[in-house]
Amino acid sequence: MNNVLERVAYLRGLSDGLALESDSKESKLILEMIEVMSEMAQSLEELSEEMAEIDDYVELIDEDLDELEDFIYDFEEDEDEEYDFEEIECPYCGEIIEIDKNLFEEGECETEMVCPNCKETFIVDNDDCDE
Ligand SMILES: [Zn+2]
Structure with a gap:
């Protein structure tokens, strides 16, 4: 995801190098596009971070669930063997x-x-x- 952010930054650098005339329609379009892309890349980055957090959380829940299953399974086994x-x-x-x-x-x-x-x-x- 860093890659997208870096590439947008690169585009921004390219547009700076072009010394766009700020009042031309084309330069307004290009600058606005880069602005939108930059925001999209930022959103993607944030989403990706949130996904990673959710992934970790799900993994923790999964581990807890495994422990719970083992516990219940052992408990049932104990009951079977009780007599x-x-x-x-x-x-x-x-x-x-x-x-x-x-x-x-x-x-x-x-x-x-x-x-x-x-x-x-x-x-x-x-x-x-x-x-
Ligand atoms: Zn005896």
Whole structure:
């Protein structure tokens, strides 16, 4: 867009070099045309700046929206998994314990667990584990 402003300035310079007679119809026309072009170039420049600002703003909104989508998606996933319980038997006292499958980290195949009845620590295998 700078290019248009520069070219109009160049035209203005050319018209100055012509030493136009200010009272001739042709010179009035040329000077008026350059004036109009100059204003148009200025408007274009301003519009372009405003567009760039709007672009930045839309990008920010888009990023916020992505975060919001991720948040909602995670939230829905959590709700689905909320009742994913499994019953296991304590190898020490035989107590049946309900565990939440979410206690496993992503890709984790086993985790330590303390029996609420006998307080012994044992290993719980993750049935969903690939290995
Ligand atoms: Zn136990």
